[in-house]
Amino acid sequence: MKNKFRMLQQKIIQLSHGETWETAVKEWSPDQITYAENHCLCTQVIWENCAIRNDANGNRAIVGNECIKRFLGVDFEPVFRGIRRVRSDVAASFGDAAIAHAAEKRWLDDWEQTFYWDTMRKRVLSDRQLRSRIAINEKILAKFTEPTPQPTHVEDTPFDWPFRRTANMKPTRTPWRR
Numbered sequence: 137m138k139n140k141f142r143m144l145q146q147k148i149i150q151l152s153h154g155e156t157w158e159t160a161v162k163e164w165s166p167d168q169i170t171y172a173e174n175h176c177l178c179t180q181v182i183w184e185n186c187a188i189r190n191d192a193n194g195n196r197a198i199v200g201n202e203c204i205k206r207f208l209g210v211d212f213e214p215v216f217r218g219i220r221r222v223r224s225d226v227a228a229s230f231g232d233a234a235i236a237h238a239a240e241k242r243w244l245d246d247w248e249q250t251f252y253w254d255t256m257r258k259r260v261l262s263d264r265q266l267r268s269r270i271a272i273n274e275k276i277l278a279k280f281t282e283p284t285p286q287p288t289h290v291e292d293t294p295f296d297w298p299f300r301r302t303a304n305m306k307p308t309r310t311p312w313r314r
């Protein structure tokens with residue numbers, strides 16, 4: 137919904153160094169994908185979380201898959217599709233996107249990666265291969281269900297657009313640090 141996304145834009149600007157949407161957007165990058173009940177900055181209730189981080193000031197926020205697509209132009213839907221599949225069947229394959237994500241995050245060692253790519257599309261696995269796949273799946277699922285980074289608190293502001301951040305709108309810093 138249009139107004140909801142504007143709410144997200146206002147909050148992002150408040151959490152950013154830049155004072156306009158165009159400058160604020162450039163400060164943010166995806167940080168972590170997690171699975172837990174949360175609210176997107178647009179107020180939508182979400183289970184599939186994209187934690188994002190502001191590279192200029194260290195602020196953090198949580199947005200949903202739809203909003204991050206629109207906001208940062210990255211699509212995590214194929215990753216979430218893999219998570220959904222393995223959550224309903226631990227012997228299923230995570231698929232390319234989720235495994236690439238896991239590899240990028242260095243959750244898998246070389247052997248695990250090679251094994252997973254080699255057996256990704258096999259319909260029938262030996263008992264031993266199946267045990268390996270399940271062990272790797274459980275390892276990755278545990279990573280995706282790690283706690284979501286604590287978002288930086290930002291006040292709800294009355295709806296007003298175009299929105300510019302003003303000096304008295306400093307967000308309160310959270311003690312959480314990585």
Ligand SMILES: [Zn+2]
Pocket residue numbers: 144176177178179180199200202203
């Ligand atoms: Zn949203």
